Amino acid sequence: MGRYKVAEKFVSINGEARRAGELAVFIRFAGCNLRCVYCDTAWAISRAAPHELMDEKEIYDYIHSSGVKNVTLTGGEPLIQKDINELLEFLSRDENLRIEIETNGAVDIRPYKNISDRISFTVDYKCPGSGMEDGMIDANFLAVDRDDSVKFVVSDRNDLVRMKEIIEAFTLCERTVVYVSCVFRAITPLEVVEFMKENKLNDVRLQLQLHKFIWDPDERGV
Secondary structure (H helix, E strand, O other), X not given: OOOEEEEEEEEEEOOOOOOOOOEEEEEEEOOOOOXXXXXXXXXXXXXXXXXXXXXXXXXXXXXXXXXXOEEEEEOOOHHHOOOHHHHHHHHOOOOOOXXXXXXXXXXXXXXXXXXXXXXXXXXXXXXXXXXXXXXXXXXXXXXXXXXXXXXXXXXXXXXXXXXXXXXXXXXXXXXXXXXEEEOOOOOOHHHHHHHHHHOOOOOEEEEOOHHHHHOOOOOOOO
């Protein structure tokens, strides 16, 4: 069995993506291969971040005990965890679970795409404002399908322009669900909506990080 660095685990609502507003059980892993300037979980991005080691069964038992069907694997970056494929295979044996992997766009998702149809991916595209755009793997944005989603987190108009370029370059609205989210306190939802109107961004969905409106934006475990 694998041993995974779990930085925190909790039940909350999904704040983003396809199941926003629904209950989810979150497993947050320690360690990330990017250093985005606006990261809101910077405390968890070091591999040495505080964590507990849990194996597949311990993680599954926690998920099962929650009584919640939506499972969000997040980080940090979940796909850099050693033996993560074994965890995904283990969890996907439970036909009642719906597993979402929040991944940063800088890890190739293709090796994990065929593990189970109960696993979906929310793939970030890191715009210039993140400082991490050079880490994006183009193949990820061709590998996503209608069960997945791509999320752009934008901090200014330059990020919005780049988002439009990437959506068009990879015909993302034809292959998956596309979300745009604001860097908290950096750009307003109104600015994003005005850009969407100006550029006729049909099928792009504005999303707000619900958990940051319900709880303190810096609170953990929500």
